[in-house]
Amino acid sequence: MRIVDKQQIVAHIDLALAVQRIEEGFVAFSNGKVQVPPVQMFAFAAANGDCCVKSAFIEGSETFTVKVSTGFYDNPGKGLESNDGLMLVLSASDGQPLALLQDQGWLTGMRTALAGRIAARLMAPREVYAIGILGTGMQARMQLEQLRPVTACRRVIVWGRNDAELASYSDFAAELGFDVQVTREAKTLAEGANLIVCTTPSRAALLDSEWVRPGTHITAIGADAPGKQELDPLLVARADRIIVDSVVQCRQYGEVSHALKAGLIEEAQLGEIGALLDGRIAGRTSDDEITLVDLTGVAVQDAQIALCALQSL
Amino acid sequence: MRIVDKQQIVAHIDLALAVQRIEEGFVAFSNGKVQVPPVQMFAFAAANGDCCVKSAFIEGSETFTVKVSTGFYDNPGKGLESNDGLMLVLSASDGQPLALLQDQGWLTGMRTALAGRIAARLMAPREVYAIGILGTGMQARMQLEQLRPVTACRRVIVWGRNDAELASYSDFAAELGFDVQVTREAKTLAEGANLIVCTTPSRAALLDSEWVRPGTHITAIGADAPGKQELDPLLVARADRIIVDSVVQCRQYGEVSHALKAGLIEEAQLGEIGALLDGRIAGRTSDDEITLVDLTGVAVQDAQIALCALQSL
Numbered sequence: 001m002r003i004v005d006k007q008q009i010v011a012h013i014d015l016a017l018a019v020q021r022i023e024e025g026f027v028a029f030s031n032g033k034v035q036v037p038p039v040q041m042f043a044f045a046a047a048n049g050d051c052c053v054k055s056a057f058i059e060g061s062e063t064f065t066v067k068v069s070t071g072f073y074d075n076p077g078k079g080l081e082s083n084d085g086l087m088l089v090l091s092a093s094d095g096q097p098l099a100l101l102q103d104q105g106w107l108t109g110m111r112t113a114l115a116g117r118i119a120a121r122l123m124a125p126r127e128v129y130a131i132g133i134l135g136t137g138m139q140a141r142m143q144l145e146q147l148r149p150v151t152a153c154r155r156v157i158v159w160g161r162n163d164a165e166l167a168s169y170s171d172f173a174a175e176l177g178f179d180v181q182v183t184r185e186a187k188t189l190a191e192g193a194n195l196i197v198c199t200t201p202s203r204a205a206l207l208d209s210e211w212v213r214p215g216t217h218i219t220a221i222g223a224d225a226p227g228k229q230e231l232d233p234l235l236v237a238r239a240d241r242i243i244v245d246s247v248v249q250c251r252q253y254g255e256v257s258h259a260l261k262a263g264l265i266e267e268a269q270l271g272e273i274g275a276l277l278d279g280r281i282a283g284r285t286s287d288d289e290i291t292l293v294d295l296t297g298v299a300v301q302d303a304q305i306a307l308c309a310l311q312s313l
Numbered sequence: 314m315r316i317v318d319k320q321q322i323v324a325h326i327d328l329a330l331a332v333q334r335i336e337e338g339f340v341a342f343s344n345g346k347v348q349v350p351p352v353q354m355f356a357f358a359a360a361n362g363d364c365c366v367k368s369a370f371i372e373g374s375e376t377f378t379v380k381v382s383t384g385f386y387d388n389p390g391k392g393l394e395s396n397d398g399l400m401l402v403l404s405a406s407d408g409q410p411l412a413l414l415q416d417q418g419w420l421t422g423m424r425t426a427l428a429g430r431i432a433a434r435l436m437a438p439r440e441v442y443a444i445g446i447l448g449t450g451m452q453a454r455m456q457l458e459q460l461r462p463v464t465a466c467r468r469v470i471v472w473g474r475n476d477a478e479l480a481s482y483s484d485f486a487a488e489l490g491f492d493v494q495v496t497r498e499a500k501t502l503a504e505g506a507n508l509i510v511c512t513t514p515s516r517a518a519l520l521d522s523e524w525v526r527p528g529t530h531i532t533a534i535g536a537d538a539p540g541k542q543e544l545d546p547l548l549v550a551r552a553d554r555i556i557v558d559s560v561v562q563c564r565q566y567g568e569v570s571h572a573l574k575a576g577l578i579e580e581a582q583l584g585e586i587g588a589l590l591d592g593r594i595a596g597r598t599s600d601d602e603i604t605l606v607d608l609t610g611v612a613v614q615d616a617q618i619a620l621c622a623l624q625s626l
Contacts, residue, residue, distance in 0.1 A: 040368050
């Protein structure tokens with residue numbers, strides 16, 4: 001059994017291959033070719049922590065993957081990261097454990113960022129005049145990095161609540177070659193950008209429907225668990241096209257779940273990103289449409305990026 | 314993160330401590346103090362294999378455990394064991410992965426054998442005149458080994474279908490100091506032994522009710538998944554006392570499930586081993602009673618033996 005640490009993974013991973021593998025994973029998922037058992041969740045009330053175990057097997061694949069992710073929100077006070085995690089890759093032909101990827105959650109961050117990249121490539125308007133990034137954390141950074149191969153736009157408006165974090169993000173984005181505007185008003189971002197990525201753990205809507213201009217694409221990443229929300233449900237309802245990673249999962253959480261529960265949209269309006277990649281459904285059909293991709297995170301992404309990480313070594 | 318292999322675990326584990334930890338685990342489980350998310354199961358039809366992921370956290374414990382077990386039934390033809398597995402132990406206070414136990418399924422075998430040892434200590438008749446072991450595989454061996462500390466009996470009757478395997482088991486038991494009788498007739502075993510342990514993967518009843526003598530204790534280990542069965546449901550119904558590891562799980566599978574579905578017993582007759590260990594319910598009350606302990610395997614046993622293995626190093 002191979003033991004691989006985060007440094008090795010980050011140094012060697014072939015991100016173009018990872019994009020391809022994740023796209024294949026989304027297609028297989030939407031074609032019903034993936035075994036995804038129920039997510040196992042723990043709550044550690046005394047330690048303000050949680051853990052989830054996500055596992056997936058794509059029919060026909062040589063391997064399957066078990067991922068353990070933890071979030072312990074008092075960790076920063078102890079000098080530790082809040083999020084940690086690892087992935088196990090096992091043989092689907094004889095059950096032998098093949099690899100332990102001690103990625104400390106990095107692969108989860110990257111597979112999420114690459115899903116955002118895929119979503120933007122499929123759905124963003126032809127001409128992006130400014131990217132809007134909601135949030136200043138790790139995922140806000142990874143998303144901006146991963147948008148560079150799929151848009152020529154090098155202007156970003158970033159929204160956050162903390163001046164020091166906005167300044168730090170500004171430095172980061174400038175180093176990537178972006179012209180950066182920081183704001184504490186989400187309205188400023190919504191009015192100024194037409195490719196928006198929402199990356200916060202917010203539990204209340206941050207973006208109002210009336211602020212968003214026709215032709216804008218929004219990728220919503222943050223609402224990956226029940227109770228989380230970044231978008232006004234009216235904005236979800238206003239979208240001309242709504243793509244999700246998993247219809248079944250988006251009934252339970254994600255931006256779409258709030259609009260479904262409020263009766264503002266119907267499940268029949270939703271299309272899966274795997275079906276879009278497979279050419280079975282349409283994406284954006286005009287420059288004026290508002291489009292939304294709601295990504296709640298599916299285990300097939302973990303299985304595919306883990307396989308890619310191994311193949312890249 | 315500590316990486317520990319099977320040899321280290323087998324060489325160092327403190328089995329008396331493991332018994333204590335597993336008993337504590339059963340008590341916590343029966344008191345509702347254990348988080349046990351749904352088992353994740355995969356089926357690998359093309360490779361004749363399966364995998365399950367079992368995870369558990371005992372409230373108040375410093376750690377929690379995720380176990381991955383595989384069974385690939387064509388492996389022996391490739392020179393590999395059918396069963397493999399590993400356990401991950403993580404901190405319940407900060408989420409950090411603490412250890413990977415590459416036990417290759419040994420800890421699962423041992424926690425099962427120790428549950429049989431606990432069951433016999435609690436429920437066996439005062440005078441055991443012969444132990445009966447149904448099956449000749451790894452678990453049949455581990456069970457006999459683990460009965461030695463809890464009974465003075467050194468006579469064993471072993472049932473199997475294959476003469477070579479019976480001969481091999483006979484050698485094994487003789488080396489442990491047992492006077493051994495082998496048989497291919499389950500009736501011979503049932504009539505001759507009053508402490509019976511059933512360890513086969515049978516999918517049909519092997520022990521008829523009328524063969525079993527008053528005063529006998531039976532521990533049923535094999536029926537750890539839907540469809541498996543070793544006992545005549547009439548024998549389950551005849552038992553004066555039925556103890557299970559998990560009432561909820563034994564509704565779904567195990568010997569008890571067949572008798573429940575046939576309407577031969579009622580759930581109210583079942584008691585959990587954790588409640589028995591905790592002194593909240595009674596065990597055997599006379600020398601003439603037939604008693605049954607039905608063990609389907611619960612993840613709290615994995616969590617507790619993993620912790621013990623780590624503490625023993």
